[in-house]
Amino acid sequence: MAHTTNAWKWNDFTTRARKEYPEINDQEYHATEGWYDKMAQLLMEKYGMTHDEAMKKTREIAEDVDYHENAVDDDKIRSFKLDTNSDHTGEMTDIL
Numbered sequence: 001m002a003h004t005t006n007a008w009k010w011n012d013f014t015t016r017a018r019k020e021y022p023e024i025n026d027q028e029y030h031a032t033e034g035w036y037d038k039m040a041q042l043l044m045e046k047y048g049m050t051h052d053e054a055m056k057k058t059r060e061i062a063e064d065v066d067y068h069e070n071a072v073d074d075d076k077i078r079s080f081k082l083d084t085n086s087d088h089t090g091e092m093t094d095i096l
Contacts, residue, residue, distance in 0.1 A: 010034055012065035020061070021047065036062065036069050 014029045017039075023046045032038035040054035049057070062068070 009065055009067040013061055013067040016061050016065055020057075023047070034067075034069055 014026075017024065017029070021043065024042055028042055029039075032042060036055065036058045039058045040049075040051060043049050043054035043057060044051060047054075
């Protein structure tokens with residue numbers, strides 16, 4: 001149930017974001033894997049925002065649709081493995 005609810009909220013998030021940011025395509029939204037920082041990176045690249053501006057916009061959209069990047073479904077936990085790159089994009093891994 002938690003997975004379904006969060007999937008609907010992610011759909012709401014992307015629908016809302018598409019209205020404000022039409023230059024971002026479905027494949028790019030999918031590549032963010034639901035993480036705020038990756039979404040902010042897209043906004044920075046496509047719209048020239050600063051990191052702070054992009055994170056603020058990402059969080060505003062998430063709050064509007066009640067989406068939480070750290071929601072966990074019943075059979076999988078998402079973890080974020082930090083890297084040392086200067087752009088701090090990190091690497092996603094799924095743990096079963």
